[in-house]
Amino acid sequence: MASIKEVAKLAGVSVATVSRVLNDKGYVGQHTREMVEQAIKELNYKPNEVARSLFKKQSSTIGLIVPDIMNPYFPELARAVEDTASKFGYNVILCNSDEDKVKEQAYLDMLQQNYVNGIIVSSNTMTAEQVIKLNIPVVSIDREISKGLPTIVVENMKGAHTATRYLISKGCSRIAHIRGPQGVVNADERCEGYREVVQQESWFSESYIVDGDYDMESSIEATLELLKTHPEIDGIFAANDIMAIGAMKAANQLGTKVPDELAIVGFDGIKLSSVTIPELTTIVQPIYEMGEKATKMLVSLMNQQEVGQTYYKFDVDLIERNST
């Protein structure tokens, strides 16, 4: 790879002038500029980003920390982030934290050592202190680290209301909820939303709420157990799509017909939800838009631009399909 010195020599100017042409900064004569551009073309010169980063204390890179890219929610988010970052000239370093505090801190250190300009993170375990100590813009997505930090979330409560009311409107008279992990904010909110709608119903009891782990296995088990103890259940609101699919599998295993005998609604609107048979009715989050928004906000933050609002709560939508 040719360096700026070689370009300077070929063009018969100093490196400073080449740099000025490159960055379109300072005064450069028309003729000189052409000479330099010619030399650049001739040598197929591309400036060394590492050297640039060292001087600027800024790499044109952002970090994306997710719990696990294999979790179907995150590929779409990652795609949105990468697309948007790329549009603004940034690269994306992918990190899988497994929600592990030690790994998370290690990634944070690594990103800082690499002079990344900003970080997008989805985590339940990260603390505000960790983030602030970094001294780099951080946007939190899907999960809230702390009020005050830039955050992108969705209307979990409202989505849960919508899902539960919808099941009622479909004629369900006994509606259960498979909730996400205790302590995870969005799981708590979705559960709370469900509870607000059903708690004044005469049939409701706490045993209609069962724990899941946001994965399929836990949900299958929970549903099997649920339908055994409460055979009267005719509607399930699962806190995410994977668990909703698990519920469908459990129902199928027991010979319970979906949607005729049991209606099921999920949450998230991941692509997966439309490949099942029957297709899943779900509360969709605008995942791509959220990733895009997060990245745009991060870019503004990195460029020290004004960014007015730093807390966004995206609306969610019910998509009616065949599981209800």
Place this chain on the structure above:
Amino acid sequence: MASIKEVAKLAGVSVATVSRVLNDKGYVGQHTREMVEQAIKELNYKPNEVARSLFKKQSSTIGLIVPDIMNPYFPELARAVEDTASKFGYNVILCNSDEDKVKEQAYLDMLQQNYVNGIIVSSNTMTAEQVIKLNIPVVSIDREISKGLPTIVVENMKGAHTATRYLISKGCSRIAHIRGPQGVVNADERCEGYREVVQQESWFSESYIVDGDYDMESSIEATLELLKTHPEIDGIFAANDIMAIGAMKAANQLGTKVPDELAIVGFDGIKLSSVTIPELTTIVQPIYEMGEKATKMLVSLMNQQEVGQTYYKFDVDLIERNST
């Protein structure tokens, strides 16, 4: 962030000595070493990776270029690559090429400018020339760029044989194939494998092979068309899982029972294949292992170590589930 100079000053030594301690290189007295380590701890010093990269002409980063991380095959691959890279101290820059030659070249340039040490790529459009010009180790995965370049693929032909023979063994007497895009090596091979098994059958004609685009929509359409023109079909081998699921949807739409009236086999063994109802019988690729192997090979290549074999063809397995 503290710099090496500050550490040197605090420890009362020169920066060279600090560097020696850091890298465990050259002679350092026991007492001096302790002083330096103490200073490092005190300042919470972490060496600046960018400065290091500049001098070494090596960043501890590798690039991963995939067509689209949203394609369900790739998250698992990405996870494997990131896990393995991380284990060896490397970061991963994620790039979505959309199989677009221009984007691909742009990513290649960018990665080179950022001094990445190596690249893992999955692409049909990249040429050997592009790769060689980079002068960086590149491992191709899932798709073959050129014999001679480090490559990880699977036994596509054999997998197709297995799938087709399996359908025959299950009593299917008219077996169709939904193939992947023309010109894509693995699609061609899978099709060829199918053809080898069925072409001596008396019932076989080219009209049993239909084009798909490795996505669900194309497959639904193709299957609908196929079943209309050939109602006698009782088995379908789809060239990937997504298309197999598309075929299931089409069958469902026509009221054809899977697996009773129509058996379906997919290819890839992505996680998705086990969430459908009925679960999909498929030829599984060891995706995670492939990503792991690719990364390990890349690391060896980057460290100029001996790597004997550079072409791996992984075996595939039939997983029997409920779609057959």
Place this chain on the structure above:
DNA sequence: TCAGAAAGGGTAACCGGTTACACATAGAAA
């Protein structure tokens, strides 16, 4: 006519590491 501003471009310091080289000292071999 002449001061001051604008335009054009070079020199060298700097970013934060690594390492070749120089130098000093101590112990081992001759």
Place this chain on the structure above:
DNA sequence: TTTCTATGTGTAACCGGTTACCCTTTCTGA
């Protein structure tokens, strides 16, 4: 005792850019 080698440490060049600062030349306006 002398010489050689191993050990320990500092100085400064270097990686490839950016930019503060300086110097010249040309233009502008009073």
